Amino acid sequence: MSKENSILKRSKSFFAEIGEMAYFAGRFFKEVFRKPFEFKELIRQCYNVGIRSLFLVVVTGFIIGLVFTLQSRPTLEEFGAVSWMPSMISVSIIREIGPVIIALICAGRIGSGIGAELGSMKVTEQIDAMEVSGTNPFKYLVVTRILAVTLMLPLLVIIGDAVALIGSAMVENLKGGVSYTLYFNMAFSSLSFSDIIPATVKTVLFGFAIGLVGTYKGYNCAKGTVGVGEASNSAVVYSSMLLFIIDFIAVFVSDIFF
Amino acid sequence: MNKEDRKIVLELKDIHKSFGKNHVLKGFNLKLYEGENLVIMGKSGSGKSVMVKSIVGLIQPDSGSITIKDHDIITMGQEELDFLRTEIGFLFQGSALYDSMTVRENLEFPLRRHKDKVKNFEGTEKSVTQALESVGLLHAIDLMPAELSGGMMRRVALARALILKPEIIMYDEPTAGLDPITSNEIIQLMRTIQKEYNTSSLIITHDVDCARVISNRIILLVDGINYAEGTYDELSTSSDPQTRAFFKN
Numbered sequence: 325m326s327k328e329n330s331i332l333k334r335s336k337s338f339f340a341e342i343g344e345m346a347y348f349a350g351r352f353f354k355e356v357f358r359k360p361f362e363f364k365e366l367i368r369q370c371y372n373v374g375i376r377s378l379f380l381v382v383v384t385g386f387i388i389g390l391v392f393t394l395q396s397r398p399t400l401e402e403f404g405a406v407s408w409m410p411s412m413i414s415v416s417i418i419r420e421i422g423p424v425i426i427a428l429i430c431a432g433r434i435g436s437g438i439g440a441e442l443g444s445m446k447v448t449e450q451i452d453a454m455e456v457s458g459t460n461p462f463k464y465l466v467v468t469r470i471l472a473v474t475l476m477l478p479l480l481v482i483i484g485d486a487v488a489l490i491g492s493a494m495v496e497n498l499k500g501g502v503s504y505t506l507y508f509n510m511a512f513s514s515l516s517f518s519d520i521i522p523a524t525v526k527t528v529l530f531g532f533a534i535g536l537v538g539t540y541k542g543y544n545c546a547k548g549t550v551g552v553g554e555a556s557n558s559a560v561v562y563s564s565m566l567l568f569i570i571d572f573i574a575v576f577v578s579d580i581f582f
Numbered sequence: 583m584n585k586e587d588r589k590i591v592l593e594l595k596d597i598h599k600s601f602g603k604n605h606v607l608k609g610f611n612l613k614l615y616e617g618e619n620l621v622i623m624g625k626s627g628s629g630k631s632v633m634v635k636s637i638v639g640l641i642q643p644d645s646g647s648i649t650i651k652d653h654d655i656i657t658m659g660q661e662e663l664d665f666l667r668t669e670i671g672f673l674f675q676g677s678a679l680y681d682s683m684t685v686r687e688n689l690e691f692p693l694r695r696h697k698d699k700v701k702n703f704e705g706t707e708k709s710v711t712q713a714l715e716s717v718g719l720l721h722a723i724d725l726m727p728a729e730l731s732g733g734m735m736r737r738v739a740l741a742r743a744l745i746l747k748p749e750i751i752m753y754d755e756p757t758a759g760l761d762p763i764t765s766n767e768i769i770q771l772m773r774t775i776q777k778e779y780n781t782s783s784l785i786i787t788h789d790v791d792c793a794r795v796i797s798n799r800i801i802l803l804v805d806g807i808n809y810a811e812g813t814y815d816e817l818s819t820s821s822d823p824q825t826r827a828f829f830k831n
C-alpha cells in the first residue's frame with residue numbers, strides 16, 4: 325500500500341517537474357528575444373562551453389572511430405565487404421553515433437557544470453543579489469547558457485565526427501593499406517544531405533536540452549550544499565534521458581521525411 | 583524634528599507571509615522615515631530576512647502592501663521594479679558576492695546597466711575605486727572573493743551595495759559572525775556612509791551594541807508582528823520582560 329503510494333507520488337512529482345520545465349522553456353523563449361541582450365556574457369559562455377569540452381570530445385571521437393573500425397573489420401571481411409568500410413563508418417558516425425555519444429559526454433561535462441554553478445549561486449543568494457541590483461538573472465545566467473550550449477554543441481559534434489573519421493582512416497590505412505585520399509573520397513561520396521541535415525538539427529536540439537535541464541536544475545536548486553550536488557547530479561540524469569527521447573523522435577521523424 | 587513632518591520613504595502595511603503551514607509574518611507594519619536608521623530586532627527564524635526580501639521583491643507576500651517612495655512594489659511591472667531597485671542598496675546576510683568574478687567585477691556589475699542613474703557619475707573606474715576606498719579595501723581590488731576573509735567580504739558587499747548611491751539601504755545582519763573589532767569597524771562604516779550619502783537605512787541585527795550605536799528607532803519583530811517600537815533607551819528599560827530580554831548582554 326505504502327509502496328503504491330510512493331510510486332504514485334513519485335510519478336506525480338515527475339510529471340509536475342516536466343510541466344515546470346516546459347514553463348521554464350517557455351520563459352526562455354519569451355526572454356530570448358527581449359532587450360537588453362547580454363552579448364558579452366553569451367560570448368564568454370560559448371567560449372567556456374567550447375573550451376571545457378573540446379579535449380574530451382576530441383579524445384572520445386578519436387577512440388570511437390578507432391574502435392568502431394577495428395571491431396567492424398572482421399565481420400566485413402567475412403562477407404568480403406571491407407571496401408564498404410569508409411561508407412559504413414561515415415554514415416553511422418555522422419547520422420547517429422557521433423551526435424549521441426558526444427551529446428552524452430557534454431551532458432556529463434557541461435550539464436553538470438551548469439547545474440552545480442547555478443545551484444551554488446542560488447544557495448549563496450548570488451542570484452538574488454543579481455536581481456536586486458537591477459539585472460535580470462534569468463537573462464544573464466539562464467538565457468546565455470542555454471544559447472551557448474545550443475550553438476556550441478553542433479560545433480563540438482562536427483569536430484568529434486571529423487576526429488572519429490580520422491581515427492577510422494588511420495586504422496584502414498594501417499590494416500588495410502587504404503590511402504587517406506581514397507578513404508575520405510569514399511566516406512564523403514556516400515554522405516548525402518539527408519544524412520547531414522537531420523543530424524545537425526538533432527544536435528541543435530540536444531544542445532538545447534542539455535542547456536535547459538542544466539539551468540533548470542541549478543536555478544531551482546534546493547537550499548544547502550546537498551541541493552547543489554543533487555542539482556548537478558539530476559541535471560546529468562535528466563538531460564541524458566531527454567537526449568535519448570529526442571533522438572528517438574528525431575529518427576522517427578527523419579525516417580518519414582527523408 | 584517631529585516624526586510626522588518627515589517624509590516616509592518606505593511603508594509596509596499588514597504584511598502576511600506563510601510557507602506552507604509555517605506562518606512567518608502575521609500582519610507586520612513598518613514606516614521608514616527619510617534619513618533615519620531603523621533597526622529591526624527579532625529572534626532567529628522570526629522572519630526578518632523574509633521581511634526585507636519582500637521589500638525588494640525577492641519574496642512575494644501573501645497579502646499586505648509595500649510602498650517605496652509612493653510606488654506600490656507589489657503591483658509593479660518588472661521593468662519599473664528593476665528601476666526602483668537601483669535606488670535601494672541591499673547587503674545580504676551571507677554577503678552574496680559573485681564568486682566567479684573579481685572584487686572589481688563585483689562592483690562593476692550593478693553599474694553595467696544603471697550608470698545613468700548614479701548622481702555625479704565620473705566613470706566606472708572612479709566609482710569602483712571610490713566605493714572600495716570608502717570601505718578601506720582598495721588593495722583587494724583584483725582579488726577573488728574566495729581569497730577574502732569574512733569581514734573583508736562583508737565590506738566588499740557593502741561597497742557593492744553603495745555603488746549606485748542608493749537612497750535607501752537595507753542591511754541584513756551586517757555584523758553577524760564577525761569579531762567585535764571588525765563588527766565595530768562595520769558599524770562605524772555604516773554611520774559614515776549614512777552621514778555622507780544621507781541615506782535612510784533599515785538594519786536587521788541581533789547585535790545589541792550595533793543597535794545601540796546606530797539606531798534612531800527600533801522595532802521588535804516577535805511572532806510575525808511588530809511587537810514593540812521605540813528608541814534604544816525606551817525599549818531597553820521597558821517594563822515588559824520579553825522586550826527587555828532582547829537587550830540583555
Ligand SMILES: Nc1ncnc2c1ncn2[C@@H]1O[C@H](COP(=O)(O)OP(=O)(O)OP(=O)(O)O)[C@@H](O)[C@H]1O
Binds near residue numbers: 601606624632675
Ligand atoms: N524560501 C523559503 N521557503 C520556505 N520557508 C522559508 C523560506 N525562507 C524562509 N523560510 C522560513 O521562514 C522563517 C523565517 O526565516 P528568516 O530567514 O526570515 O529568519 P530570520 O529572522 O532572518 O532568522 P536569522 O536571524 O537566523 O537570519 C523560517 O522558519 C524559515 O524556515
Ligand SMILES: [Mg+2]
Binds near residue numbers: 631
Ligand atoms: Mg536572516
